[in-house]
Structures are given as structure tokens and as C-alpha cells.
Amino acid sequence: MARLVLKFGGTSVADVARIKHAAAKVAREVAAGHQVVVVVSAMAGVTNALVDYCRSTAEQADPAECDAVVASGEQVTSGLMAIALQALGLKARSFQGWQIPLVSDDSHGKARIDRIDAERVTAALAQGVVPVVAGFQGVTPDQRITTLGRGGSDTSAVALAAAVQADRCDIYTDVDGVYTTDPRLTDRAQKLPRVTFEEMLELASQGAKVLMTRSVELAMRYHVPVQVLSSFEEAIGSDLPGTLLADEETNMENRPVTGIAYSRDEAQITLRRVPDKPGIAAALFGPLARANINVDMIVQNISADGTTDLTFTVAKGDLARALHTLESAKADIGFTTLSSDSDVAKVSVIGVGMRSHAGVAATMFKTLSERGINIRVISTSEIKISVLIDAATTELAVRALHTAYGLDAAA
Amino acid sequence: MARLVLKFGGTSVADVARIKHAAAKVAREVAAGHQVVVVVSAMAGVTNALVDYCRSTAEQADPAECDAVVASGEQVTSGLMAIALQALGLKARSFQGWQIPLVSDDSHGKARIDRIDAERVTAALAQGVVPVVAGFQGVTPDQRITTLGRGGSDTSAVALAAAVQADRCDIYTDVDGVYTTDPRLTDRAQKLPRVTFEEMLELASQGAKVLMTRSVELAMRYHVPVQVLSSFEEAIGSDLPGTLLADEETNMENRPVTGIAYSRDEAQITLRRVPDKPGIAAALFGPLARANINVDMIVQNISADGTTDLTFTVAKGDLARALHTLESAKADIGFTTLSSDSDVAKVSVIGVGMRSHAGVAATMFKTLSERGINIRVISTSEIKISVLIDAATTELAVRALHTAYGLDAAA
Numbered sequence: 105m106a107r108l109v110l111k112f113g114g115t116s117v118a119d120v121a122r123i124k125h126a127a128a129k130v131a132r133e134v135a136a137g138h139q140v141v142v143v144v145s146a147m148a149g150v151t152n153a154l155v156d157y158c159r160s161t162a163e164q165a166d167p168a169e170c171d172a173v174v175a176s177g178e179q180v181t182s183g184l185m186a187i188a189l190q191a192l193g194l195k196a197r198s199f200q201g202w203q204i205p206l207v208s209d210d211s212h213g214k215a216r217i218d219r220i221d222a223e224r225v226t227a228a229l230a231q232g233v234v235p236v237v238a239g240f241q242g243v244t245p246d247q248r249i250t251t252l253g254r255g256g257s258d259t260s261a262v263a264l265a266a267a268v269q270a271d272r273c274d275i276y277t278d279v280d281g282v283y284t285t286d287p288r289l290t291d292r293a294q295k296l297p298r299v300t301f302e303e304m305l306e307l308a309s310q311g312a313k314v315l316m317t318r319s320v321e322l323a324m325r326y327h328v329p330v331q332v333l334s335s336f337e338e339a340i341g342s343d344l345p346g347t348l349l350a351d352e353e354t355n356m357e358n359r360p361v362t363g364i365a366y367s368r369d370e371a372q373i374t375l376r377r378v379p380d381k382p383g384i385a386a387a388l389f390g391p392l393a394r395a396n397i398n399v400d401m402i403v404q405n406i407s408a409d410g411t412t413d414l415t416f417t418v419a420k421g422d423l424a425r426a427l428h429t430l431e432s433a434k435a436d437i438g439f440t441t442l443s444s445d446s447d448v449a450k451v452s453v454i455g456v457g458m459r460s461h462a463g464v465a466a467t468m469f470k471t472l473s474e475r476g477i478n479i480r481v482i483s484t485s486e487i488k489i490s491v492l493i494d495a496a497t498t499e500l501a502v503r504a505l506h507t508a509y510g511l512d513a514a515a
Numbered sequence: 516m517a518r519l520v521l522k523f524g525g526t527s528v529a530d531v532a533r534i535k536h537a538a539a540k541v542a543r544e545v546a547a548g549h550q551v552v553v554v555v556s557a558m559a560g561v562t563n564a565l566v567d568y569c570r571s572t573a574e575q576a577d578p579a580e581c582d583a584v585v586a587s588g589e590q591v592t593s594g595l596m597a598i599a600l601q602a603l604g605l606k607a608r609s610f611q612g613w614q615i616p617l618v619s620d621d622s623h624g625k626a627r628i629d630r631i632d633a634e635r636v637t638a639a640l641a642q643g644v645v646p647v648v649a650g651f652q653g654v655t656p657d658q659r660i661t662t663l664g665r666g667g668s669d670t671s672a673v674a675l676a677a678a679v680q681a682d683r684c685d686i687y688t689d690v691d692g693v694y695t696t697d698p699r700l701t702d703r704a705q706k707l708p709r710v711t712f713e714e715m716l717e718l719a720s721q722g723a724k725v726l727m728t729r730s731v732e733l734a735m736r737y738h739v740p741v742q743v744l745s746s747f748e749e750a751i752g753s754d755l756p757g758t759l760l761a762d763e764e765t766n767m768e769n770r771p772v773t774g775i776a777y778s779r780d781e782a783q784i785t786l787r788r789v790p791d792k793p794g795i796a797a798a799l800f801g802p803l804a805r806a807n808i809n810v811d812m813i814v815q816n817i818s819a820d821g822t823t824d825l826t827f828t829v830a831k832g833d834l835a836r837a838l839h840t841l842e843s844a845k846a847d848i849g850f851t852t853l854s855s856d857s858d859v860a861k862v863s864v865i866g867v868g869m870r871s872h873a874g875v876a877a878t879m880f881k882t883l884s885e886r887g888i889n890i891r892v893i894s895t896s897e898i899k900i901s902v903l904i905d906a907a908t909t910e911l912a913v914r915a916l917h918t919a920y921g922l923d924a925a926a
Contacts, residue, residue, distance in 0.1 A: 120571045154591065160531045161595050162602035169601070172609050173594035176587035180565065183584035184572050190580070191573035198583050202613065203658055247614055 106271040107139040107229070108341065111239065111261035114148035115278040116335035117181050120188075125335070126276065127188035130234060132340050134194060139229050141268060142196075142236045143261040144185050146177025167212035171251045175201070178238035178257070186236045196234040199225065201241030202249065206260065208242030214253035215242050217260075220267040229268070237264060255316030262319045266326035273323070273330045274341035275315065280334035281347035282307060282314055284511040285364040290503045292512040296362065297344075300352045303362050306454040306488045320349065327351055352456055360461035361453045361509040364502050368495055370400070371423040371446040372480065375430070375439040377411040387436045388414065395429045397422045401450070401483040401492060414439075415481055417492060420446050448480065449498040452490040453505055465489050471508040477501050517682040518550045518640070519752065522650065522672035525559035526689040527746035528592050531599075537687065538599035540751050541645065545605060547753055550640050552679060553607075553647045554672040555596050557588025562651075578623035582662045586612070589649035589668070597647045607645040610636065612652030613660065617671065619653030625664035626653050628671075631678035640679070648675060666727030673730045677737035683759075684734070684741045685752035686726065691745035692758035693718060693725055695922040696775040701914045703923040707773065708755075711763045714773045717865040717899045731760065738762055763867055771872035772864045772920040775913050779906055781811070782834040782857040783891060786841070786850040788822040798847045799825065806840045808833045812861070812894040812903060825850075826892055828903060831857050859891065860909040863901040864916055876900050882919040888912050 110133065112126045133140050145151075154174045158165040182198035189196035201208075204225060208215035228235045239257025242250040252259050258275060265273035280295065282304065287293040299307070301324035308317050314332055323330045333339070333346025378384060392399055402416040418426045423446055430442055458464050468489055472479060477500065481492035493501055506512055521544065523537045544551050557565075565585045569576040593609035600607035612619075615636060619626035639646045650668025653661040663670050669686060676684035691706065693715065698704040710718070712735035719728050725743055734741045744750070744757025789795060803810055813827040829837045834857055841853055869875045879900055883890060888911065892903035904912055917923055 120568060123572065157531060157591070157595055158598060161534065161598045165598045166601050169594040169597045169609055171594075172597075172611070173591050176590045179587045179590070180568070180584050183580040183582075184568055186580045186583075187569060187572045187576045190577055198580055200583070200660075249611075 105137045105139065106342075107141075107268060108133060109141045109143060109261050109265040109268070109270045109273040110341060111143040111257060111273065111275045112145065112185075112335060113257065113275070113277045114145045114151070116276045117144055117185065118148040120184065122335075123181070123184050124188050124191075127185060127192055129276070129335065129340050130189060131192045131194060133342060134234065136342055138342065140234050141225060141229065141264060141270070142185060142189075142234060143239045143257060143264060144178060144181040144236065145239050145257040147181055150177040150180070168210075168248055171212045172249045174251055175238070175241045175249050178240050182236045182238040189234055189236065194234050195232055196236055197228065198236045198238065200238050202243035202247065204237065206242045206263070207245060208250045208252065210244045210246070210248065210250065212248075212250055215244075215250035217242060217252070217263050220263055222264070222267040225264070226268055255319060258316055258319035259322060262322045262326075262328055262330060265328045265330075266322070270328065272341065273328050274346075275330060275332050276335035276341075277314070277332060278334065278336060279314060279332070280337060280345065281332050283363070285502055285506050286366065289366075289499050290506055292503075292506060294511065294513045296347050298348045298350060299362055300456050301349055302352070302487055303454055303456055304349050306452065306485070307363055307365050315349075323349060359510070360455055360457040360464050361511065362455040362457070364451065364453055364505050364509070364511070366449055366451045366498055366502055368449045368498060369420050370417045370448050370450045370492065371420045371444060372415060372417050372448050372492060373423075373426060373430070373442070373444045374413065374415045375437070375442055376413050377440040378414050379438045380410055380412040384437065387433065388430075391429050391433045392418075392426060395425060397426050397429065401481045401490065403481050403483075417448070417450070417481065447495045448492050449495045450490050450492050451498065451501045451505065452488050453509065454488045456487050458487050458489075467508055468505060471504050472501055475500055475504050516548045516550065517753075518552075518679060519544060520552045520554060520672050520676040520679070520681045520684040521752060522554040522668060522684065522686050523556065523596075523746060524668065524686070524688045525556045525562070527687045528555055528596065529559040531595065533746075534592070534595050535599050535602075537746055538596060538603055540687070540746065541600060542603045542605060543751050544753060545645065549753065551645050552636060552640065552675060552681070553596060553600075553645060554650045554668060554675060555589060555592040555647065556650050556668040558592055561588040561591070579621075579659055582623045583660045585662055586649070586652045586660050589651050593647045593649040600645055600647065605645050606643055607647055608639065609647045609649065611649050613654035613658065615648065617653045617674070618656060619661045619663065621655045621657070621659065621661065623659075623661055626661035628653060628663065628674050631674055633675070633678040636675070637679055666730060669727055669730035670733060673733045673737075673739055673741060676739045676741075677733070681739065683752070684739050685757075686741060686743050687746035687752075688725070688743060689745065689747065690725060690743070691748060691756065692743055694774070696913055696917050697777065700777075700910050701917055703914075703917060705922060705924045707758050709759045709761060710773055711867050712760055713763070713898055714865055714867055715760050717863065717896070718774055718776050726760075734760060770866060770921070771868040771875050772866040772922065773868070774865050775862065775916050775920070775922070776865060777860055777862045777909055777913055779860045779909065780831050781828045781859050781861045781903065782831045782855060783826060783828050783859050783903060784834075784837060784841070784853070784855045785824060785826045786848070786853055787824050788851040789825050790849045791821055791823040795848065798844065799841075802840050802844045803829075803837060806836060808837050808840065812892045812901065814892050828859070828861070828892065858906045859903050860906045861901050861903050862909065862912045862916065863899050864920065865899045867898050869898050869900075878919055879916060882915050883912055886911055886915050
């Protein structure tokens with residue numbers, strides 16, 4: 105017998121028929137002898153509709169009141185799921201965030217979980233009841249309703265799994281797992297049966313939008329095995345049909361690279377002839393940070409004549425604001441020209457095996473060079489190498505790297 | 516400065532535009548120096564949609580889970596109303612039933628209020644905040660969400676008004692008050708500026724569907740003045756444009772009859788040649804009560820030959836079940852024939868003045884007789900006289916009585 109947390113996202117509970125379908129999966133896990141906690145999102149589209157209500161009531165709607173409005177979406181699904189489970193002969197009851205309680209800070213709209221008192225949930229489990237938790241919701245110590253921000257229901261599920269010491273947290277969604285690369289770019293992409301949390305973090309932040317970074321971080325911190333799987337397929341979580349995110353194991357397949365990620369949401373900024381003196385990085389990146397603009401890849405050339413060239417990337421949506429911020433700070437920074445290019449893409453190879461395999465970077469540069477792909481910027485972490493290239497060569501680069509690292513599915 | 520509870524029903528908060536419109540009325544009361552608590556229903560149609568979700572998930576849906584689902588409707592409106600009030604420059608915050616708390620028993624779907632801890636609401640008032648309470652909702656001592664049944668938001672409003680010792684509870688709805696009779700039957704009907712609670716109870720139970728009996732009873736018990744008024748008109752509650760329900764006052768207008776009510780939801784049952792012996796009423800009405808069928812007007816003729824004829828009325832929707840129940844108990848009751856007629860109507864004249872005015876009944880019988888209207892059954896209470904007549908003569912009877920008791924509006 106295992107203790108499982110099963111989380112069903114919006115498309116998995118999109119209507120009453122889908123809720124019943126999800127309930128049947130829960131029932132199969134219970135029939136297999138497992139203790140199950142269910143976490144549900146709002147029915148697909150409901151959260152957006154509720155947010156629209158708030159925005160059309162006032163342009164600057166109070167985040168605390170928006171939370172009360174928006175949290176109602178998960179409340180509905182939790183009740184309906186409990187009803188659907190009861191119709192299958194199970195004992196079940198819904199729990200709202202405040203009923204658990206799942207205590208958060210008061211950063212309405214993007215609250216952080218402070219603690220979960222899991223006692224009522226585990227007491228329900230002990231009585232053979234399936235607790236159905238409304239995801240996305242928290243409650244402040246002052247009894248106000250909060251929501252946990254984007255991907256909040258995944259965060260709820262992982263945090264609950266940690267709190268009830270679950271053996272696994274299954275995230276049912278509309279994709280069937282994590283792939284070696286985006287299957288839309290190459291039909292040779294393969295589903296990964298297993299990735300480490302660190303790899304998933306790099307994959308997620310590099311553009312594989314399966315799970316939000318925050319829930320992966322939480323799972324890593326509390327060592328909660330998380331499976332990503334599809335609710336649209338027949339298999340249930342205990343069949344392990346999806347991708348398991350888990351701690352690194354010594355007996356893991358000995359591959360240098362696990363997956364290739366890419367992002368076209370990048371823009372490159374170059375400042376020429378910046379005075380090469382102490383404090384210049386602060387003068388440059390300080391104003392950007394204060395404008396809440398994240399800077400990603402940074403390259404500084406060796407200084408030649410007392411000045412240097414600086415290149416870095418920002419999110420495409422931040423480019424205009426970044427350029428404006430830099431122009432305003434031109435006197436402090438002292439560059440001669442400022443140029444930008446948003447027709448770029450970042451391609452990353454990711455794998456914990458990199459730590460023990462030499463030559464991963466060399467393979468990447470050689471592969472891209474053979475295809476005539478020019479590398480603009482390089483950045484690396486312990487388990488990732490990223491390059492900035494022309495956007496038009498993204499697909500070519502991903503396919504070539506996928507083959508070079510032996511990730512292609514058998515034809 | 517008065518302390519007011521303003522309740523807005525479903526059509527008064529049907530969409531964002533209507534919510535803003537209602538918020539403007541609240542703002543005018545606050546600007547006039549009053550302390551205001553707002554109580555809101557779900558947006559029109561939402562509750563029915565949520566109930567349908569529950570029913571389509573399971574035929575016998577758990578009432579506790581249905582309550583969690585259905586209560587979300589008022590949660591949305593309370594948040595949106597708070598946002599709309601803030602947009603008008605007021606301080607406002609929403610309160611769910613559990614946040615007040617409004618503690619109820621666990622009769623899910625039709626819970627009774629046990630107590631209201633008004634401390635948080637009055638603390639908000641003291642800070643100049645407009646508390647916006649989600650109507651219809653309660654919470655059990657065990658922290659489960661409940662709903663208060665049909666007309667529950669009115670009940671919430673009146674109970675809150677009692678708990679915060681409000682000077683008045685204004686029920687904003689889609690009618691502008693209580694009339695001397697149904698304005699659809701005669702254009703001579705007049706809006707009553709004031710009725711007593713007892714009159715309103717008779718009017719409500721006799722078919723004037725403005726306020727549910729339960730909230731009127733509550734207002735009467737706690738002496739909460741309640742005004743029924745339209746949210747679709749310009750006037751606000753403090754202008755007293757509607758009908759005020761209040762305790763009887765000695766200086767009230769000295770009229771014998773306040774209003775004429777009617778109901779076509781009646782069916783007449785007659786049993787002939789029932790043995791006139793002790794215990795026969797129990798044999799007859801016991802099985803009906805056990806079948807949960809309410810019996811209304813009852814007439815028993817004087818016994819002639821050791822048998823008697825019995826006539827009574829039931830709700831039209833209960834007629835088939837009532838007849839079946841009586842046929843099944845025929846051996847115990849011992850009647851010879853059982854007949855029924857659902858083509859009947861009950862017309863009632865109502866007024867606390869009846870207590871001190873003689874001849875009210877005589878006027879009624881004379882008026883109907885002059886119009887050739889046959890009276891089948893008569894029943895009376897201290898402030899009401901009801902007659903059962905042919906359904907086809909309802910309008911004629913109501914108009915004639917309206918004129919006879921001097922209720923007609925000036926032409």
C-alpha cells in the first residue's frame with residue numbers, strides 16, 4: 105500500500121464527464137489498495153472567466169478580493185469531484201484551503217505556503233475517506249482567502265504530498281510526460297521515463313512548460329517523487345506511464361545529456377565600448393533589476409583599450425523597457441552604442457550526466473559548427489550548456505543536437 | 516447616523532454592471548452618514564447552474580458537497596461587490612459565512628442558523644469598512660460549509676441585522692414593495708408603505724412571493740424593521756420608497772383590511788359519508804402527514820345519519836399522492852366516495868385591523884355573493900379570512916374585494 109497524492113489539472117476536470125473520468129482513475133488506485141489524496145484545479149476556463157469579472161469590475165481590483173472570487177473555481181471542482189467519487193461507492197469529502205488549513209502569507213494572488221496542518225487530511229485517510237483538496241488556495245493566519253499564483257494547484261499538490269508524507273505525487277495533465285525535446289520540433293523526441301529534479305528545473309526554465317519551476321523546487325526540497333502523466337490515457341499513475349521526477353539515483357542510466365530545450369522568448373542586447381572599470385556592472389544591471397527586468401545570459405569580452413563590449417539577454421517582452429532603462433542610465437554607464445536583436449533563440453542541452461562526462465560542450469559546438477550555425481553567446485551551469493543562436497536555425501540546431509547526443513527514438 | 520443592512524438579490528447583482536449599480540446605492544447610504552453592512556446573493560442564474568452541475572455528477576449528490584459547490588456563487592458576488600465599492604473610494608471587504616462566522620446546524624441544503632458571532636463584522640464597521648457578506652452561507656461547528664435553503668440570503672440579511680443591532684434591513688429586489696393585491700390582477704392595486712410582520716406572514720404564505728416566510732418570522736422575532744424595495748429604481752433605502760415591515764404601531768392607519776392575497780396552487784378533496792366517530796381525523800390526516808403532505812383548509816359538516824362529509828385542500832402538486840394515500844387507507848377511514856377538484860383558488864383578506872373591526876367577514880361574503888361567486892370552504896385566523904372558490908372567478912373576486920375594503924388607488 106502506498107500513499108498517493110493525485111492532482112488533476114483544468115483540462116482533466118474540464119466538465120462533469122471529465123470529472124467522472126478522473127474519479128474513475130482515483131477509484132482504481134483505491135481499489136489497488138492505495139491511500140489517495142486528490143487535489144483539483146478549477147474547470148478549464150473558469151479561472152480566466154473569474155479574473156475577467158474582477159478586471160471588469162475595477163481596473164485595479166483588490167488582490168485580496170480577487171482571491172476570494174477566483175478561489176471559488178477550485179471550490180466547485182472539489183465538491184463535484186467528491187460527489188463523483190461517492191457515486192463510485194467511495195467515501196470522499198472536499199477540503200478548501202481554509203479547512204485544511206493550508207496557511208500562506210498574505211501576498212494575495214501569489215501567496216507562498218507557510219505551513220500545512222495535515223492532521224484533518226490524514227485523519228480522513230485513516231477513516232478510509234478520500235480527501236479532495238481544492239488546489240491553488242491558501243488562507244492567511246488572519247483567515248483571508250489567498251491563491252498561490254500560476255501553477256498554484258501543482259504547488260498545492262506537491263506541498264500536500266510532503267505534508268502527508270506521500271510516496272508519490274501524480275500530476276495528471278494533458279501531456280503524457282517530459283520529452284527529450286519538444287515533439288513538435290522532431291518526431292524523434294522520446295518520452296523520458298525519469299528525470300532528476302535538477303534536470304526538470306533546467307528543462308522547465310528553459311522552455312519545457314510541463315510543470316512550473318516552483319512546484320519542482322518544492323518537490324526537490326522535500327524529496328517528493330512526482331510523476332507527470334496524461335489523464336486522457338487509460339493507464340493510472342501506479343502503472344508508471346508518465347515521467348517520474350525524482351532524486352538522482354546512482355543506478356540511473358548513464359547518459360551525458362537528458363534533453364534539449366529551447367526558447368524563442370529571448371532578446372539580445374549589446375553595449376559597445378563600455379568603460380572597463382569597477383562598478384560598471386552595478387551601474388548597468390542595477391537599474392534593470394530595479395525595473396524588475398530579469399537578465400539571463402551575460403558575456404563580457406576581454407578589455408582591449410580600456411573599454412569592453414557587453415552582451416546579455418532579456419525576455420522578449422521586457423526588451424523595450426530594458427532599452428529605455430539603459431538609455432536613461434547612459435550617462436552613468438558610459439557606453440557608445442546600444443544595439444538589440446529579438447530574432448534570436450536559446451538552445452540548451454541538459455543532463456546530470458554532464459558532471460561525469462567530458463566533451464559534452466565540445467560535441468555541442470562541433471555539431472552546431474558542422475551545420476553552419478553561428479553561436480552568439482554561451483552560458484553554462486553544472487548540468488546545462490546554453491547557446492544563443494539565430495532564431496531561424498532553432499529547429500535545425502535542436503534536431504542536430506538530439507541526434508548527436510543519441511536521444512533519437514529508434515526509427 | 517443609522518446602522519443598515521442592505522441585501523441585494525440575484526437580479527440586483529445579475530452582472531458586473533448591476534453590481535456596480537448596487538454599489539453606487541451603498542455609497543449613497545455611506546455618504547449620508549450611515550454604517551452599512553451589505554449582503555449579496557449569487558448572480559442570477561448561477562445557483563441553478565451550480566445545482567445542475569451537482570445533479571449531473573450524481574443523481575443523489577451528497578448535500579454537504581452540494582453546499583460547498585453552491586456556496587461558491589455568493590463567494591464570487593461578495594468579492595466583486597467589495598471590489599466595486601473600493602472602486603467608488605470606500606473601504607470594503609468580503610466575508611464568507613465561515614469568516615464571520617455564521618454558525619448553523621448541519622442540515623445541509625436547508626441549514627438553520629444557530630448563532631452569529633458579529634464581532635468581526637462590527638469591528639470592520641468601527642474601522643469605517645463596509646463588510647460585504649456572502650448571503651445564503653453558514654458553517655457548522657465542525658467547519659463544513661452549509662447553505663440556508665430557499666430565500667437563504669434574505670434570512671442571512673435579517674439574522675445579521677439582528678446580530679449587529681441594525682436600525683433597518685433593506686431587501687433590494689426586482690419588485691418595489693408589497694401591494695394591496697397582485698398588480699397583475701388589477702391596476703388599482705396600491706403599494707403599501709407599511710405592513711406588520713403578521714400581515715406579511717399571511718400575505719407571503721397566501722401567495723405574495725416577495726419574501727420567504729422564514730425571514731419574516733426571523734424579523735418579527737428580533738424586531739428588525741425590514742424594507743422591501745426595488746434596486747431598479749433611483750431611490751435608496753433611506754428615502755423609504757418601498758414597503759416597511761415592522762411591529763404593529765398604535766398610530767397605524769386604522770384600516771380593517773391591508774391586502775388581498777390569492778393562490779391558485781390549491782386542490783380540493785372531499786370524502787363523503789365518513790363514519791362520524793372519535794379517531795376518524797387521525798385515521799384520515801395521519802397517513803397524509805406521514806406522506807409529508809400539508810393539509811390546509813378543513814371543513815367538516817354537521818353529522819346527520821352517523822356519517823359526515825369532510826372537505827380539505829392540499830397543494831396542487833400533492834394531489835395525486837394525497838389521493839393515492841387516502842385510497843390506500845380507505846379501510847381504516849371508511850368513506851364511501853372520494854372526489855377532488857384542482858380547478859379552485861383560495862382568496863384571502865388580511866389585516867391586523869380585523870381584530871378591532873367587526874363585520875369584515877360579513878363584507879367578504881356579501882361582496883362575493885353579489886358577484887354570484889360560490890364559496891366552497893371558509894377558514895379564518897385572527898387576522899385573515901380565506902375562502903375557496905372556483906378558479907375562474909379569482910380575478911373577479913379579488914377585484915370586488917379590493918374595492919369593497921376601500922383599497923383601490925385613486926383613479
